[in-house]
Amino acid sequence: QVQLVESGGGLVQAGGSLRLSCAASGRTFSSNTMGWFRQAPGKEREFVTAITRSGTPTYSPDSVKGRFTISRDNAKNTVYLQMNSLKPEDTAVYYCAASRTYRLVTATQNYDYWGQGTQVTVSS
8 A cells, every 4th residue: 555645735826836745655666657636626636747757757738737847756755746827727636646557647547546635725
């Protein structure tokens, strides 16, 4: 089992920045590709970005490309999500996820472990 704990969420004004962290513990060798997802009220959980164990490649959809950056420190078993130029539509609960695969995957069903989520609220 892999346990994931997110931190760093909060309330920020539009245009501001936040940095989320996700600390992994347990059988961390099982956490190869790491991803961030988000879920807004009344909406389905959506993919935000992902990174392979080696650190490359990464992938982000157009909605966050150029604003959000994922990185990881394998020595610390931690993944980060730097979010810049935040918009009110970025408001959601953000979840960290770990996959046993080495491939860059974007679908929720490809991830095996999930954190409890951290709230990000962007005010206009």
